[in-house]
Structures are given as C-alpha cells and as structure tokens.
Amino acid sequence: MKELLDNLRIYPRIDREDMYSKIFNMPSDIEYVLKAMEYLKLPEKIVVKGKSIEYGRPNNVVICGMGGSAIGGIILKDLLWELTSIPIEVVRDYVPPSYIDEKSLVILVSYSGNTEETLNCLLYSLKSGAMLYMITSNGALLKVAEKHSIPHYRVPKGYPPRAAIIHLTLPSLYIISKLLDMPIYLEQLRDTVKLLRKLRTSIAREVPFEENIAKVSAMKLLNKIPIIYSYRPYRGIGYRLKTQFNENCKILAFFEEVPEMNHNGIMGWESTTQYSKILKVVIIRGSKESTEIHHRLKFLEELLESRGVEYLNIRSSSKFLIGETFELIMLLDMITYY
Incomplete structure (x- = not known):
C-alpha cells in the first residue's frame, strides 16, 4: 500500500474527477472569493412579487442548505460562535423556523440551484419578508436571484458541492460581517x-x-x-x-x-x-x-x-x-x- x-x-x-486539483485549489478559491466580494453591494431595498424587503442589521441569521451546500453554514456557525450575539441557525430541511421575519437574514445555499428543500425554504422566506442572500452556481435559485435583483454569489461551475467548500462558506461570512458591521478578518484570510x-x-x-x-x-x-x-x-x-x-x-x-x-x-x-x-x-x-x-x-x-x-x-x-x-x-x- x-x-x-x-x-x-x-x-x-x-x-477521474481530479479531486486532487480541487482540494489543492483551496488557496486560489479563497483569493477568488475575496476578489469577488470587493464588488458586493447590498441594496437598501428590493421588491419581490410585490413584497418589499429592506436590508439592515439582522436580529438572527438562518442558513438553508443540504449536503455539501449546508456544511459551510455549520462551519460558519462555529467560526462566529464567540464573535456575535446574533443567533445563527443551519436548516437542512424543507421549512425554515417560524420565527423568521423582516429582521431575519436568510442565506439560501444550493450549488446546483435546484435543491428541493432549499427552494421550499425560499418560498417560506419570501412570505416572511426576510432579507435574502443566495449562493449558487445555476438553476432555479440563480434565476430567481437575477430576476428580482436579490443579492447573490455565483459559485464557479465544475465543482462537486463537497469540493466547493470555500465558495459555499466565505460569501456567507462576508455578508454576515457586512450587515453586522463586524471585522471580516481579511488579513487572516490572506494569511x-x-x-x-x-x-x-x-x-x-x-x-x-x-x-x-x-x-x-x-x-x-x-x-x-x-x-x-x-x-x-x-x-x-x-x-x-x-x-x-x-x-x-x-x-x-x-x-x-x-x-x-x-x-x-x-x-x-x-x-x-x-x-x-x-x-x-x-x-x-x-x-x-x-x-x-x-x-x-x-x-x-x-x-x-x-x-x-x-x-x-x-x-x-x-x-x-x-x-x-x-x-x-x-x-x-x-x-x-x-
């Protein structure tokens, strides 16, 4: 052996899937996300299907995803455990918690953009008026984001979800840090x-x-x-x-x-x-x-x-x-x- x-x-x-290169590409993935986040601008308000969504400091954060698309949220919760008093919940299910409202930040993560459970969480979140942010590479989630000008991060194609861990984690860290006015630890990420x-x-x-x-x-x-x-x-x-x-x-x-x-x-x-x-x-x-x-x-x-x-x-x-x-x-x- x-x-x-x-x-x-x-x-x-x-x-045959060249997982080796995808694992070894993690440093470049971090640099890619940091560069992409430089251009992120959050709107003050958007209107989705007649419902107004206003962006500001959230009272809670809910991250919805399944499988490899959810693990970034679990890791993020650990990273921020001692840094914020805002509760963060990871939902790997069809339905987000009933407490989400216009003061909630709901981050919807689906590499394919077509994950059934995550799309169902989107429907519930739209009804609540929660602030929305999406992380996806394609599919229905991307179409909704582009159609309604919902802030989102587009994951590069060509990764199995489990290999896109940087792309499925750091954008959430960035958006939460921005809305909570927290340091984003750019120097630590460069290190x-x-x-x-x-x-x-x-x-x-x-x-x-x-x-x-x-x-x-x-x-x-x-x-x-x-x-x-x-x-x-x-x-x-x-x-x-x-x-x-x-x-x-x-x-x-x-x-x-x-x-x-x-x-x-x-x-x-x-x-x-x-x-x-x-x-x-x-x-x-x-x-x-x-x-x-x-x-x-x-x-x-x-x-x-x-x-x-x-x-x-x-x-x-x-x-x-x-x-x-x-x-x-x-x-x-x-x-x-x-």
Missing part, C-alpha cells in the same frame, strides 16, 4: 492562503509516504470504520470529515461531539472489545481546546487504550481560528483522498 500511494502513475487512472500553500508542500502526491502525514494517516485508517470526535469550534470540521469519508471513500463513518458524547456515546465503548480491530477513532483538535475538554479527551484516550482501540489525534498548526479551520479541512480532505 505504501508503494501504491507513492506511485504517481496510478492517480490519473483512479482520480490562511499562505498557510494552505505551505501545507500543500507537505501533503502533495509527490511527497514520499514516510514524510507525508496525509498518506500515513490514510494508511492507518485503511479497512477501518472511522469514529470521529471533535468539539466547538471544530464540530463542523468533524462532521465534514464524516461526510468526506462517505462520499470520497464510499465507507461508513460516524461523528459525535464532545462533551455531549461523554453523556451517552462514550458508554458504547464499554462493550466494544470484539470490534476493536475494525474501528479507528479520529480526534480533531485545535488551539481553542479548553481545560474541561482536554480532561474529557484525556479520559477518552485512556478508555480507548484499555479497550484496544487505536486512535489518531489530528491537530492544526495555526494559531488563529480561520486558519485552523481551512488547514484542517485541506489536510482531512487529503487523508480521505489517499
């Missing part, structure tokens, strides 16, 4: 571009197995069922990793949050000795790890060791949250790629 991962000739035959370009040099296909943390981690997960644990503000990253295992690797994977899992899920390890050979725990960690969470994870590690279950700690090297977030996403994406 080691030799296979270092054999550069096999990748074009297996990677993130540098961070990701540096990371690429250590996890590229050309980097030999022994020196490539993504290849080594992938090897440890081979023929295993991943059980993923993480905590705020890295919960969205953990959930995304679960879905990347599902979609990229076509394997089962499971995700739980700490400390919630300490009140239920952890009990499952009491009788899993017979399954220890097929399970592998992945713990996603970062600089925002509190003392309480650290102690909980220490206990979890000791429990796993007593049950003979192997685990991986995946950490970020960055010291700022936006950098950590996208560094972990790129690294974990490459682990699922290998």
Whole structure:
C-alpha cells in the first residue's frame, strides 16, 4: 500500500474527477472569493412579487442548505460562535423556523440551484419578508436571484458541492460581517492562503509516504470504520470529515461531539472489545481546546487504550481560528483522498 500511494502513475487512472486539483485549489478559491466580494453591494431595498424587503442589521441569521451546500453554514456557525450575539441557525430541511421575519437574514445555499428543500425554504422566506442572500452556481435559485435583483454569489461551475467548500462558506461570512458591521478578518484570510500553500508542500502526491502525514494517516485508517470526535469550534470540521469519508471513500463513518458524547456515546465503548480491530477513532483538535475538554479527551484516550482501540489525534498548526479551520479541512480532505 505504501508503494501504491507513492506511485504517481496510478492517480490519473483512479482520480477521474481530479479531486486532487480541487482540494489543492483551496488557496486560489479563497483569493477568488475575496476578489469577488470587493464588488458586493447590498441594496437598501428590493421588491419581490410585490413584497418589499429592506436590508439592515439582522436580529438572527438562518442558513438553508443540504449536503455539501449546508456544511459551510455549520462551519460558519462555529467560526462566529464567540464573535456575535446574533443567533445563527443551519436548516437542512424543507421549512425554515417560524420565527423568521423582516429582521431575519436568510442565506439560501444550493450549488446546483435546484435543491428541493432549499427552494421550499425560499418560498417560506419570501412570505416572511426576510432579507435574502443566495449562493449558487445555476438553476432555479440563480434565476430567481437575477430576476428580482436579490443579492447573490455565483459559485464557479465544475465543482462537486463537497469540493466547493470555500465558495459555499466565505460569501456567507462576508455578508454576515457586512450587515453586522463586524471585522471580516481579511488579513487572516490572506494569511490562511499562505498557510494552505505551505501545507500543500507537505501533503502533495509527490511527497514520499514516510514524510507525508496525509498518506500515513490514510494508511492507518485503511479497512477501518472511522469514529470521529471533535468539539466547538471544530464540530463542523468533524462532521465534514464524516461526510468526506462517505462520499470520497464510499465507507461508513460516524461523528459525535464532545462533551455531549461523554453523556451517552462514550458508554458504547464499554462493550466494544470484539470490534476493536475494525474501528479507528479520529480526534480533531485545535488551539481553542479548553481545560474541561482536554480532561474529557484525556479520559477518552485512556478508555480507548484499555479497550484496544487505536486512535489518531489530528491537530492544526495555526494559531488563529480561520486558519485552523481551512488547514484542517485541506489536510482531512487529503487523508480521505489517499
């Protein structure tokens, strides 16, 4: 298997969608979004089907999307958890919460523009008079946005939704920051571009197995069922990793949050000795790890060791949250790629 991962000739035959380039294009994707956002101008008011929608400071934010189009909202909620008192909710369903009104900002995200659940949320949102913002590449959502001059970000075509994570996350961050008059952390995003370009040099296909943390981690997960644990503000990253295992690797994977899992899920390890050979725990960690969470994870590690279950700690090297977030996403994406 080691030799296979270092054999550069096999990748074009297996990677027919060229996911490698899409993962490695994350730094350029950030630059693309930053450039596009320079031209974003929010209207004071628009009229959609006779209903007036006025843009201003929202009382709450609701992000509607499904699958890969929803994950950006989950990650964004983690990024903004300690930065705003405005509640942010992610809806992966047909119906937004009943409380949305003209003081709500509803962000509708659908890569295809034709996602049934998201379009249904649009209908409810139009009735409420909520401020609308759309993120899409095409389809019915784009047609509605263009017809009624609804502010929107057009995602470049050619991505599977799971690979368009930058395009499905950063425009929402920008619009929320603009309406709430918050700093957009442009310098941190530019530093993130540098961070990701540096990371690429250590996890590229050309980097030999022994020196490539993504290849080594992938090897440890081979023929295993991943059980993923993480905590705020890295919960969205953990959930995304679960879905990347599902979609990229076509394997089962499971995700739980700490400390919630300490009140239920952890009990499952009491009788899993017979399954220890097929399970592998992945713990996603970062600089925002509190003392309480650290102690909980220490206990979890000791429990796993007593049950003979192997685990991986995946950490970020960055010291700022936006950098950590996208560094972990790129690294974990490459682990699922290998």
